[in-house]
Amino acid sequence: MTAATETLNPIQGGHADEAHGHDDHGHHASTGWRRWVYATNHKDIGTLYLWFAFTMFIVGGLMALGIRAELFTPGLQFWQPEFFNQLTTLHGIIMVFGAIMPAFTGLANWMLPLMLGAPDMAFARMNNWSFWLLPPSALLLVISLFVPGGAAAGGWTLYPPLSLQFGMGMDLAIFSVHLLGLSSIMGSINIVVTVLNMRAPGMTLMRMPMFAWTSLVTAYLLIAVAPVLAGAVTMLLTDRHFGTHFFKAVGGGDPVLFQHIFWFFGHPEVYIMALPAFGIVSQIIPAFARKPLFGYHSMVYATASIAILSFMVWAHHMFSVGMPATAQLFFMFMTMLIAVPTGVKVFNWIATMWQGSMSFETPMLFAVGFVCLFTVGGFSGLVLSIAPVDTQMHDTYYVVAHFHYVLVAGALFSLFGAVYYWLPKWTGYMYSERMGKFHFWWSMIWFNVTFFPMHFLGLAGMPRRIPDYPLQFTDFNTLASVGAFCFGLGQLIFLYNVIHTIRGGVGKAPANPWEGSHTLEWEVPSPAPHHTWETPPAREVVEKGLKEQLL
Amino acid sequence: MNTAAMPAVERDRANRRTAIKLGIAAAAMVGFAYGMVPFYNVFCEALGLDRARPELADVHAAAMRVEFDTNVSAGLPARLTPLQPVVAGRAGGLVKARFRLENLSDAPLGLRAVPSYAPERAGRFLTKMECFCFNALTLAARETREVTVVLLVDEAMPAELGAVTLSYTLFPLEGKA
Ligand code: HEM
Ligand SMILES: [Cu+2]
Numbered sequence: 001m002t003a004a005t006e007t008l009n010p011i012q013g014g015h016a017d018e019a020h021g022h023d024d025h026g027h028h029a030s031t032g033w034r035r036w037v038y039a040t041n042h043k044d045i046g047t048l049y050l051w052f053a054f055t056m057f058i059v060g061g062l063m064a065l066g067i068r069a070e071l072f073t074p075g076l077q078f079w080q081p082e083f084f085n086q087l088t089t090l091h092g093i094i095m096v097f098g099a100i101m102p103a104f105t106g107l108a109n110w111m112l113p114l115m116l117g118a119p120d121m122a123f124a125r126m127n128n129w130s131f132w133l134l135p136p137s138a139l140l141l142v143i144s145l146f147v148p149g150g151a152a153a154g155g156w157t158l159y160p161p162l163s164l165q166f167g168m169g170m171d172l173a174i175f176s177v178h179l180l181g182l183s184s185i186m187g188s189i190n191i192v193v194t195v196l197n198m199r200a201p202g203m204t205l206m207r208m209p210m211f212a213w214t215s216l217v218t219a220y221l222l223i224a225v226a227p228v229l230a231g232a233v234t235m236l237l238t239d240r241h242f243g244t245h246f247f248k249a250v251g252g253g254d255p256v257l258f259q260h261i262f263w264f265f266g267h268p269e270v271y272i273m274a275l276p277a278f279g280i281v282s283q284i285i286p287a288f289a290r291k292p293l294f295g296y297h298s299m300v301y302a303t304a305s306i307a308i309l310s311f312m313v314w315a316h317h318m319f320s321v322g323m324p325a326t327a328q329l330f331f332m333f334m335t336m337l338i339a340v341p342t343g344v345k346v347f348n349w350i351a352t353m354w355q356g357s358m359s360f361e362t363p364m365l366f367a368v369g370f371v372c373l374f375t376v377g378g379f380s381g382l383v384l385s386i387a388p389v390d391t392q393m394h395d396t397y398y399v400v401a402h403f404h405y406v407l408v409a410g411a412l413f414s415l416f417g418a419v420y421y422w423l424p425k426w427t428g429y430m431y432s433e434r435m436g437k438f439h440f441w442w443s444m445i446w447f448n449v450t451f452f453p454m455h456f457l458g459l460a461g462m463p464r465r466i467p468d469y470p471l472q473f474t475d476f477n478t479l480a481s482v483g484a485f486c487f488g489l490g491q492l493i494f495l496y497n498v499i500h501t502i503r504g505g506v507g508k509a510p511a512n513p514w515e516g517s518h519t520l521e522w523e524v525p526s527p528a529p530h531h532t533w534e535t536p537p538a539r540e541v542v543e544k545g546l547k548e549q550l551l
Numbered sequence: 552m553n554t555a556a557m558p559a560v561e562r563d564r565a566n567r568r569t570a571i572k573l574g575i576a577a578a579a580m581v582g583f584a585y586g587m588v589p590f591y592n593v594f595c596e597a598l599g600l601d602r603a604r605p606e607l608a609d610v611h612a613a614a615m616r617v618e619f620d621t622n623v624s625a626g627l628p629a630r631l632t633p634l635q636p637v638v639a640g641r642a643g644g645l646v647k648a649r650f651r652l653e654n655l656s657d658a659p660l661g662l663r664a665v666p667s668y669a670p671e672r673a674g675r676f677l678t679k680m681e682c683f684c685f686n687a688l689t690l691a692a693r694e695t696r697e698v699t700v701v702l703l704v705d706e707a708m709p710a711e712l713g714a715v716t717l718s719y720t721l722f723p724l725e726g727k728a
Contacts, residue, residue: 118555122566189573193566197554227577231584246588249603256603257591261584324600536555 039131040124041530042109047426048131049106050419054495056098056138057412061488063091068450068484070467071477084467085153086169090141092156093173096273097180098138100411104276105130105187107418108215110426112191114521114528115209117200117537122193130187137179144172155465157262158232160247160255164239171240174233181226188219188226195219200520200533202542206300207551209519210293213300214279217307221268221275224311229265232258256321263314271310273407275303277374277414278345281367283519284417285349288364289356290516292550295348302341302348309338319390328387335385339378346375361514362436366417369444370410377405380455395465398458404451416443416494423501424509428527431501435493442490449483518548601637615640615708617677619648620718628656629690629721631664634697640677640715646702650683650719654690661724663687666717673715676705687724 030038039045066087070078079087109127113120121127144151149167152158163170195216199208235246236258245251247258278299286293293299315323315331323331349371358364380402384390393399416439423431453476458464462473469477512522523541524532554562595602601618617640619633630653640646654660664684668674679685683698690696702717 123570185574185577189570189577192573193569197562197566197569199553199555201553201556223573223577224580227580228584231581235585235588250605252605254591254603257588260591261587264584264587322601324598 037132038128040120040128042113042121042124042127043426043528043530045121045127045131046106046108046110049102049109049134052131052134052138053099053103053106056094056102057491059138059142060091060094060099061491063087063094065485065488067091068481071469072481073478074469074471074474076468079467081467082150082153085155085465086145086151088465089152089155089173090145093152093176094138094141095407096156096269097177098134098141100273100407100415101180101184102134103415104215104218104273104411105184105191107211107276107280107415107422108191108219109187111422111521112194112212112215113198114425114524114532115212115519116195116198116203117520117533117542118194118198119531119534121190122198123190126186127190130183130190133179133183133186137176137183140172140176140179144169144176147172157259157266158236159262160236160239160258163236164247171237174237177233178230181230184222184226188222191215191219192223200536200542202539203520203546206297207546209279210282210296210299211276211279214275214282214303217303218272218275221272221307221310225265225268225272228261229269232261232265235261256318259318259321260314263317264311266317267314268307268310270403270406271306273411275306277370277411278303280414280418280421281349281370282345283517284363284367284421285352285371286549287421287514287516288361288367289353289358291352291356292548293348294351294354295344296549296551298344299348302344305341306338309334309341313338316385316387316390319387320394332385332387336382339382339385342378346371346378361420362431362433362440363417363421365437365440366413366420369440370413370417373405373409373413373447377402377407377410380405393458395463396458397454397462397464400464401451401454401458404454408451409447413443416440419494419498421514422521423498424513425521425524425526425528427502427505428509429501429503429505430507430509430513431497432506435497435500439490439493439497442493443487446483446487446490450480450487451483453477453479518545520545599636604637604639615642615704615712616714617646617648617702618714618716619650620716621650622718622720624720624722627660627662627721627723629654629660629662631719631721640702640704640708642704642708642710643706644704645680646677646704647699648702649697649699651695652683652688652690652698653695654693657692659692660690661687662690662721663724664719664721666719669716669718670712673712676708676712677715677717678703678705684719 035044036048039048066079067084070076070084109121112118141151147168149169151169152163152166152173153169154162154166158170158173195208195212199205235244238244239246239248239253245253247253247255249255282293282299313331313335315327316335319328319331349367353368360368380398384393384399384402420431420436423429457473457476457480460473462469509526511525513526514522520533520537520542521528523537523545554565557565592602594600616637618637619635621631621633623629623631630651632651632653634649634651638646638648666679666682666684668677679700680703681699681701683700688696688698700717
């Protein structure tokens with residue numbers, strides 16, 4: 001009997017613990033709300049993260065629909081421009097920091113200990129803190145809508161001088177970013193220590209699942225750049241209230257300096273939202289192609305080089321601020337260079353599918369959809385990386401199209417894929433494949449209807465972050481708005497499917513419902529018991545899975 | 552260090568050590584963010600890059616940026632460098648700028664600087680009181696000289712003009728190159 005099968009009843013867990021000497025995180029037999037507020041179990045915390053992220057996805061999504069409703073026709077219909085700007089700003093902040101990032105952290109919490117054969121995350125109490133900082137910070141953002149002057153309205157990038165001029169909504173946003181940053185740093189420390197120190201015997205770094213690799217590298221990135229963002233917003237705060245002049249030209253500061261600091265954080269940040277997606281897709285595609293991942297080692301090196309390069313390209317967001325030509329050239333070529341490791345990944349995914357016995361269950365659909373559409377986003381990124389082109393395209397809808405291809409069809413689709421892939425493990429039931437497939441195709445179609453026309457709008461010169469536009473942009477905007485509402489509606493199917501699965505779905509799930517999955521999480525029963533791998537998995541179990549993955 | 556096989560107490564200690572290192576790294580990165588501030592100033596200064604300036608920040612004073620650009624016609628062994636690439640001008644005020652003019656050849660050199668404005672209409676609001684471009688110049692072999700231009704900004708300068716580029720191109724004197 002492996003540790004996996006000794007299903008510990010949480011009610012008796014307290015006693016079993018003393019024997020194991022787990023004094024660092026005494027998981028009591030908490031029930032009801034206490035189970036969640038005092039949660040230290042990685043699965044409970046993962047669940048909290050995922051539900052929080054979904055809630056924020058809905059909140060941010062409603063704001064996006066507010067934006068698209070206003071842009072359905074030219075002229076001002078629903079909102080004053082000031083409120084429109086608050087919507088775009090909060091939509092960005094909430095989706096980035098409230099939806100995508102917590103969702104990945106939630107997945108890492110749920111899955112890393114299972115995949116690595118560890119009993120829990122390294123620091124269970126700190127884990128509780130990392131999560132419980134999130135709801136207050138989200139609350140701060142929501143409250144900021146109702147204070148005098150309204151929420152921050154200068155875009156999610158918080159550029160001065162605008163961000164120095166707003167009312168207290170901006171201060172609330174700054175505090176919120178502080179809390180979010182702190183939460184990310186603690187969450188990341190937990191992930192790094194868990195991955196580095198707590199792998200099952202036999203699972204060396206170069207044999208661990210790709211999702212563990214990308215989570216590890218992402219966590220390193222966050223530890224490096226979340227403090228930089230915290231520093232930048234702290235400077236904003238002291239410029240606003242304490243008489244410093246970091247970004248105030250009147251006192252000898254420079255608003256452009258903020259852009260440098262922000263994007264030093266900001267570009268690694270976009271990879272913080274992309275790398276875990278790469279990891280997920282690298283788990284799903286081999287499973288449904290029934291072939292080991294092609295080029296595991298090159299995947300690891302590509303992940304690492306993307307992470308390193310991402311510190312050297314930040315000024316491609318600033319081509320139009322007036323940098324010297326040599327600096328523009330440097331950032332232009334470095335940015336183009338990132339496309340190389342990214343290309344390596346795309347080719348590896350395609351090579352994994354090549355001559356595989358593929359089947360297209362919902363997780364695979366989302367993974368293949370990811371590969372197709374993320375590549376489109378990568379290409380538009382390459383177009384933008386050309387400095388002379390970007391001076392034309394900067395701050396137009398072309399950029400909006402670019403980052404929604406990499407973030408919605410990229411990060412978000414990978415998250416949907418991950419949820420469908422691991423839902424049987426989490427709930428013990430199978431989801432409805434029919435509903436899942438419908439969700440995929442619906443999202444795929446309406447995503448493209450929403451965002452593809454934005455390329456044309458941008459090329460034609462429509463600026464981003466405007467509540468009104470000239471008549472010639474009407475058709476594509478109307479189309480995008482229709483697409484957005486349909487896309488949004490489709491996500492309710494996802495919610496329904498998940499709840500349906502939790503309540504029994506279409507039947508019980510076996511320990512491993514997928515033919516081609518060979519990672520350790522499938523060795524424990526479904527639903528995964530509250531405590532797993534209390535003793536590390538046996539060497540043979542580890543080796544058997546690794547052999548199937550040719551590692 | 553893989554701690555999976557260690558006894559609980561040792562494992563916790565090893566994990567904590569790793570965590571503390573990471574926490575220190577995070578704290579150091581806050582320092583890095585603040586370090587970017589002086590570094591930015593030094594960097595801009597060292598490379599002669601333009602940065603925001605207090606004298607241009609006061610919107611009520613209707614300040615105008617005057618930027619200087621220089622070119623040398625093909626084959627002319629000379630160099631012209633603005634000593635302050637950007638200066639602030641005010642309606643009714645004077646703008647003074649200095650340039651370094653160098654003869655890079657071992658022979659005397661006769662040349663002339665030809666000015667131009669962008670946007671062109673800005674020329675109307677800037678009157679040259681004194682300019683090294685008024686006369687032909689002759690430089691001795693390897694000579695380096697400082698030259699100046701003094702501009703009077705018209706009272707009627709429209710505030711929305713914002714920035715003006717004054718560009719000088721050096722040409723050889725006819726028949727004396
Ligand atoms: C081949 C890879 C990529 C290249 C060459 C690239 C290049 C660029 C460039 C040059 C810009 C600046 C456009 C402008 O503001 O004028 C940009 C913006 C952006 N990119 Fe990418 N990108 C790539 C991948 C990604 C990925 C993977 C993500 C996120 C998952 C991402 C997210 C963003 C976002 C959010 C912005 C807009 C930021 C803002 O101004 O609000 N990009 N990209
Ligand atoms: Cu970037």
